[in-house]
Amino acid sequence: MHVDTAAIDRLIGSMNDDVSSGLYDGGVVLVARGGEVACHEPVGFSDRAAGRKSRTDDVFRIFSTTKAFTNLLVLKAFDRGLLSPTTKVAEIIPEFLGADRFRSGLKAHVNVQHLMTHRAGLSPTPWPVPPLQAGDLDRTIAAICEMDLVAAPGERMSYSPCLSHALLGELVRRTLGGGRSFTRTLHEELLDPLGMRDTEMGAPSAWADRLVPVVPKFPPGGFFSPADITDTAAAAYEGAELPWVGCVSTVADLFRFTEMLRRDGELDGVRIVSPAVLDLARRNHTGDLLNDRYARLTAEMHWDPWVANVGLGFMLRGPGLHQTFFGTTASPGTYGNYGAGSSQFFVDPVRDLTFVCLTAGVLGEADNTRRFQRLSDMALAAAV
Template identity: 30%
Template sequence: MSALKTEVEPGEVGLDAQRLDRIGTHFAKYVDSGKLAGWSVAVARRGKVAYVAHHGQRDVDAGLPVTDDTLWRIYSMTKPITSVAALMLWEEGALELTDPVSRYIPSFADTRVYRSGSALNPGTEPVVEPVRVWHLLTHTSGLTYGFHHAHPVDEMYRGKGHEFGPPRGHDLATACDTWASLPLLFQPGTEWNYGVSTDVLGRVVEVASGMSLAAFFRERIFEPLGMTDTGFHVSGEEDLERLATLYVPKPGGGLVRSGAMAEAITREPTFLSGGGGLASTLYDYHRFTQMLARGGELDGVRLLGPRTLAYATRNHLPGGADLETIGRPIFAESTYQGTGFGLGFSVVVDPAAGKQLQGLGEYGWGGLASTAFYVDPVEELSVVFMTQLMPSSTYPIRPQLRVLVSQAVVS
């Protein structure tokens, strides 16, 4: 259990201390008004932590405060970790970005594409080209999520018991075979759609490495980076007490505890979700973002080469398009306007189009429970925000966070 502490006075890294305090003042209002139970935030610049703040409670009913070592469900902030794992294997020659996914998961050799019709009687057509590893990394595979409720294929996922996750007892290999048996939304590489692509990528990591995803994460990423509190489940009385409660908005105002989804992290999982299965702490995820911000290295441990990371954090969408142009108009953990997508990260391609105070080339992602992180390579900034409110679209936390951080940059 490690605490994240400030390492430098803000002024030493070009940040205004009084302006940084606006972050805490603003988000304290979320807690005081009953919109959030509690939160943690960290801002680092030029490799030094300049601002850390916590406010509110990790469990309102029990009266337990947010602390340095509070554990948070990070959901889709798992995706960049899985993507880094795949990129590490790419660097080692264990896989190629152009490999058909069927090389690792044979059931994907028979995948077809939705053309028309209902969930009960869909018309399909053959794929023009197979789903490849880079399609998984960029969410251009045609895979989807059952919880979108936007398309007959989404309904087909739910019909197989896949909404926010697979049926209980299904492992990652079984889930991938199920998804491969259902039609893709579109021809691979032609559109962008948020879905189970990164879960499938996690299975590719398992097959290519010969290790379970949990073991790969632990041995190749978490232990080298000192991320001792990050994993697929939380167990033991002491750790369970540190786990923040997951909340959803209550009609008419206030918060109510989430149901079964909240408890999933407390059980040893059969299904290792590379798309959304991890819990972590502010300290641990800060360590991960610092590795990214430093070009793939932290404290003498190098996970990726700087050229690999630079390649991964550029826009890989066809024709250099943004999500607004090529993405299906459904839920995602970023804005669509002015945002492209790289190999596991959203990437800002036009700051003005997004109507947010973002930097060109800024990359990051968020999670279903309103967590978020981003790295701005130009300003040498990295930011991590943790809370537990589902869904993340409830409040404009992320754009407000970006403004509050950016307005504190004075040199």
């Protein structure tokens, strides 16, 4: 596999230009081809206000990229016959129907694939309980179970910041967990076997000197406010369990995770999930549905709406030319995940190229989409 080093230099230069312009403060980027790392570089600042330069071992709050780990645990439960995409949520979490049987409505129809594809009709709120209480998974699940649906299951694709993956985390705990906490299950079934020693659910106090501060770089008025971002960071304290946004990690650890995906579920002789279940997860399961989550953004930016292209947990590049986090030149089967204006990874199976980028300074939705589209295309240009 060849890599154009001049293209990598242009990628790093573009990120340095972004930092100089104040778009964001810095970050760490990794590009690999065929599993061989072409670059793993720090850029700019991890804490601009303190003058702290970025380092490759910086620990970032990865926000919704956490969902990728929860998704993999669900896929692992599929392999073991503990869950399936068609399992009804209420079969495992009977209280999901709510205490008032007259309000259960369509909740009995919600299944695992609805949760994984953001088609469950759940409320888009990021906080079913106050942020500093959300790390108590029992409390969060109890609150979600008493909430009504806002749409019929399966009909719409509307990104769920919290509820879908909180419920998926609870499904993992009650099946794959076998009596273990979600955090212990995450470690023993995924992080420890992959050697991801710099990833935790909740930010350890012992890592304070490596943790990148969360600094919103956008004004109020969008889907998320700056306060939502800082509240999310505060909620992911040491010991908190938030299967939707709670993890901290490094670029090197995320690369180990992506390598397992690129190698169809195995790394260093350890099999995490089967090729069969990954093949299922990497298909488009939302058809021609648009992502309602971006309706306001596309209208404000005068962008053409784009098909959601969501697999069982993975976000997909999909066909056609449209705004995309993963780059306009990525192959349609490119898949990955991203989180809150600052983090993303993808694997392009045609070019055998992996991109991982964690940044300091959380961008608004439009700036973030354009930024990662540009950087992704620049990384893909290195595949020659």
